[in-house]
Amino acid sequence: MYLKHFIAQNYRNLEPFDVNFDPNVNIFIGQNAQGKTNLLEAIYFLALTRSHRTSNDKELIAFGQDYANISGHVYKIQNDLALRVLITKKGKKVWVNRIEQAKLSKYVGQLNAILFSPEDLDLIKGAPALRRRFMDQEFGQVDSEYLYFAGKYRQVLQQKNNYLKQLAQGTAHDTLFLEVLSDQLAGIAAEVIVRRFKFLSYLNEYARDAYAYISSSKEKLTINYRPSISEITKDDTVEQVYQKLLTRYQKNQQVEVLKRTTLSGPHRDDLEFQLDGKDAHLYGSQGQQRTIALSVKLAEIQLVHHLTAEYPLLLLDDVMSELDHDRQSALLNYIHGKTQTFITTTDLAGISWEIIKKPQVYRIKAGKIYLEEGKMNG
Ligand SMILES: Nc1ncnc2c1ncn2[C@@H]1O[C@H](COP(=O)(O)OP(=O)(O)OP(=O)(O)O)[C@@H](O)[C@H]1O
Numbered sequence: 593m594y595l596k597h598f599i600a601q602n603y604r605n606l607e608p609f610d611v612n613f614d615p616n617v618n619i620f621i622g623q624n625a626q627g628k629t630n631l632l633e634a635i636y637f638l639a640l641t642r643s644h645r646t647s648n649d650k651e652l653i654a655f656g657q658d659y660a661n662i663s664g665h666v667y668k669i670q671n672d673l674a675l676r677v678l679i680t681k682k683g684k685k686v687w688v689n690r691i692e693q694a695k696l697s698k699y700v701g702q703l704n705a706i707l708f709s710p711e712d713l714d715l716i717k718g719a720p721a722l723r724r725r726f727m728d729q730e731f732g733q734v735d736s737e738y739l740y741f742a743g744k745y746r747q748v749l750q751q752k753n754n755y756l757k758q759l760a761q762g763t764a765h766d767t768l769f770l771e772v773l774s775d776q777l778a779g780i781a782a783e784v785i786v787r788r789f790k791f792l793s794y795l796n797e798y799a800r801d802a803y804a805y806i807s808s809s810k811e812k813l814t815i816n817y818r819p820s821i822s823e824i825t826k827d828d829t830v831e832q833v834y835q836k837l838l839t840r841y842q843k844n845q846q847v848e849v850l851k852r853t854t855l856s857g858p859h860r861d862d863l864e865f866q867l868d869g870k871d872a873h874l875y876g877s878q879g880q881q882r883t884i885a886l887s888v889k890l891a892e893i894q895l896v897h898h899l900t901a902e903y904p905l906l907l908l909d910d911v912m913s914e915l916d917h918d919r920q921s922a923l924l925n926y927i928h929g930k931t932q933t934f935i936t937t938t939d940l941a942g943i944s945w946e947i948i949k950k951p952q953v954y955r956i957k958a959g960k961i962y963l964e965e966g967k968m969n970g
């Protein structure tokens with residue numbers, strides 16, 4: 593799939609612009625704070641209706657304005673779509689082919705985008721929350737049920753945690769209601785966990801291949817899901833996971849009241865990356881950790897393709913300069929001819945231009961986007 597026509601109005605510092613992107617490679621060159629990340633964020637938002645940088649949508653509206661509007665025309669193998677998102681201070685609305693969609697889960701997934709920024713290089717050594725967010729964002733865009741259950745889980749979890757606080761403070765006394773909440777939470781959690789296992793089994797395979805492709809060494813990469821309850825295994829059914837979680841919630845009820853929080857479930861689960869069976873978080877070199885992070889993103893591209901028969905957009909925010917020449921060329925060769933790619937950079941130097949065939953080049957200055965005359969290498 594590719595994004596052709598794109599319009600952003602009142603989006604952060606971006607000046608209104610109207611552009612037809614290149615179906616292959618688009619490069620945006622600009623100094624710091626000119627709007628490069630804002631542009632990629634706007635494209636990402638059009639796809640996922642959420643930002644990778646903030647959960648507060650209001651920040652996206654240009655200073656002094658009441659709304660932001662993003663729209664684009666997406667071309668797919670089977671059809672083409674007009675997408676639109678309107679962000680106001682009260683919330684957001686979405687349209688597909690000018691028809692408003694009541695549910696975001698009906699909208700997300702029409703346009704797929706994988707974003708890779710320098711922070712993603714921390715996927716391996718960063719906090720577990722980073723890896724959970726990774727799963728929620730990436731799996732949510734290929735599976736509307738995952739998106740639904742992950743959102744529902746957050747909601748019921750918060751409800752249960754609030755109730756635990758009330759019980760601890762003595763403003764509530766009914767433990768029967770706590771049991772109802774735990775039961776509901778276990779049911780939703782099981783749906784999330786079983787789907788995570790499923791998508792990770794695909795991702796594992798693709799990431800292993802990508803790692804072998806990028807790295808010059810011979811280690812084998814494996815990704816494991818680490819549930820907060822070790823009895824849960826990858827072959828469990830939804831019903832089995834539900835039972836195991838419920839048993840744990842029942843056993844831990846008093847401790848949870850005491851700690852005023854839910855101690856197990858998808859919000860406490862983690863991912864583990866291994867190289868030849870050794871935990872890469874502990875033993876991997878920085879270079880190996882980066883290569884794993886890159887491999888996982890590339891695996892994501894394959895996962896989207898496997899599930900939708902389309903390649904997602906690839907948004908590379910300032911990562912080229914973070915990668916050495918060999919990894920850059922491995923990356924570019926890997927995606928060549930598959931994904932529509934958007935690359936931002938402050939500096940032309942340090943990028944292996946010879947591998948990028950005929951990119952469309954733009955300059956960004958103070959939120960204005962200029963098309964550079966003529967194509968590079970062409
Ligand atoms: N809601 C907003 N309204 C107007 N301007 C905003 C808003 N939010 C952020 N900005 C401005 O956008 C600019 C930053 O844009 P962006 O993060 O895209 O920079 P960048 O080109 O990616 O820079 P760098 O190379 O440092 O990453 C900042 O000057 C910031 O003040």
Ligand SMILES: [Mg+2]
Pocket residue numbers: 628629630909910
């Ligand atoms: Mg930036």
